Amino acid sequence: MENIGNQSDKEVAVVTGGNRGIGLEVCKQLASNGVTVVLTARDQKRGAEAVSILGKLGLSNIVFHQLYVSDPSSAVHLADFIKENFGKLDILVNNAGIAGTITEISNPETFRQEVAGMDRTERLDRIRKHTMEPYKQAEECLRTNYHGTKAVTKALLPLLQSSFHGRIVNITTHSGLLRFFSGEELKQELNNIDNLSEHRLDELSELFLKDFKDGQLEHRGWPTEGGFTAYKVSKAIMNAYSRILAKEHPSLSINCVHPGFVQTDMNFQVGDLTVEEGAKGVLMMALAPKGGMTGGFLNRTEFASFV
Numbered sequence: 026m027e028n029i030g031n032q033s034d035k036e037v038a039v040v041t042g043g044n045r046g047i048g049l050e051v052c053k054q055l056a057s058n059g060v061t062v063v064l065t066a067r068d069q070k071r072g073a074e075a076v077s078i079l080g081k082l083g084l085s086n087i088v089f090h091q092l093y094v095s096d097p098s099s100a101v102h103l104a105d106f107i108k109e110n111f112g113k114l115d116i117l118v119n120n121a122g123i124a125g126t127i128t129e130i131s132n133p134e135t136f137r138q139e140v141a142g143m144d145r146t147e148r149l150d151r152i153r154k155h156t157m158e159p160y161k162q163a164e165e166c167l168r169t170n171y172h173g174t175k176a177v178t179k180a181l182l183p184l185l186q187s188s189f190h191g192r193i194v195n196i197t198t199h200s201g202l203l204r205f206f207s208g209e210e211l212k213q214e215l216n217n218i219d220n221l222s223e224h225r226l227d228e229l230s231e232l233f234l235k236d237f238k239d240g241q242l243e244h245r246g247w248p249t250e251g252g253f254t255a256y257k258v259s260k261a262i263m264n265a266y267s268r269i270l271a272k273e274h275p276s277l278s279i280n281c282v283h284p285g286f287v288q289t290d291m292n293f294q295v296g297d298l299t300v301e302e303g304a305k306g307v308l309m310m311a312l313a314p315k316g317g318m319t320g321g322f323l324n325r326t327e328f329a330s331f332v
């Protein structure tokens with residue numbers, strides 16, 4: 026990468042899970058907009074390959090740093106790197122995420138043929154039919170999508186506060202909205218941001234896993250309909266965390282974005298949208314001028330409610 030170090034005049038961004046899918050596209054578009062991008066990935070080789078691919082497109086303002094979001098010490102190493110080389114961070118895109126499932130689909134190409142011509146609901150149903158949600162994967166899902174996002178955010182927060190205009194974009198999903206919870210109490214608690222604390226969110230994450238283990242998900246009203254329950258809960262809790270953080274740090278701009286149903290490995294490339302289309306809302310928030318929305322939610326590129 027050219028000119029690494031002391032670029033306080035240039036904007037600097039970190040993207041988690043930047044080696045493929047939506048994360049890779051966000052890195053590409055941020056770099057194309059003149060932002061210096063720290064593309065992170067848990068795997069050194071996959072991350073370096075992604076930087077090399079973008080470099081071949083003429084994007085030299087991208088550097089790789091390893092980041093395994095579910096290991097808090099990994100985020101601390103990244104923060105040290107950013108501090109040493111840039112002294113501040115302007116944009117954090119928390120993109121890394123997992124579905125918390127295992128699948129029988131061994132050949133994505135055959136699967137794509139199987140669902141060709143089906144509408145979105147049918148395609149999602151078909152993915153679900155081939156999907157299992159064991160406890161181990163549910164736990165990993167909460168650990169990555171909620172606790173991981175939180176650990177990375179906490180480690181990088183002081184550097185975002187050193188920026189003139191610090192922004193965090195948390196990539197969420199429409200299916201993590203509170204309307205999918207059947208339990209009124211849970212729904213209200215997760216929406217009552219003034220009374221929620223990070224500590225309570227950690228407790229809710231534990232409570233969910235306990236209910237999952239005990240086969241008690243319906244009893245409390247977790248979002249079981251249509252499956253992917255751990256994924257929905259992890260994103261709903263992450264959304265609430267994002268809103269709490271926005272309230273605590275009014276000088277920053279902290280928002281959540283649902284990219285749409287995007288063709289990536291997460292859905293065996295059977296989404297409706299290209300990664301370019303999916304990245305639009307993310308870029309909108311990442312490059313928004315100072316003084317804009319904070320604590321909000323974009324459904325693709327439209328402002329929407331967390332409920």
Ligand SMILES: NC(=O)c1ccc[n+]([C@@H]2O[C@H](COP(=O)([O-])OP(=O)(O)OC[C@H]3O[C@@H](n4cnc5c(N)ncnc54)[C@H](OP(=O)(O)O)[C@@H]3O)[C@@H](O)[C@H]2O)c1
Nearest residue numbers: 042046047067093094095120121122198286287289290291
């Ligand atoms: N695709 C959609 O339709 C859709 C819809 C709504 C929301 N989203 C959200 O968009 C985000 C990106 O998803 P995608 O569709 O681009 O999925 P993807 O192609 O499966 O990419 C996921 C990325 O996250 C990384 N990752 C997973 N666990 C990680 C960990 N513990 N530490 C560091 N990196 C980790 C993966 O790294 P490896 O390559 O090493 O596995 C990969 O780079 C996710 O948060 C997802 O929930 C996607």
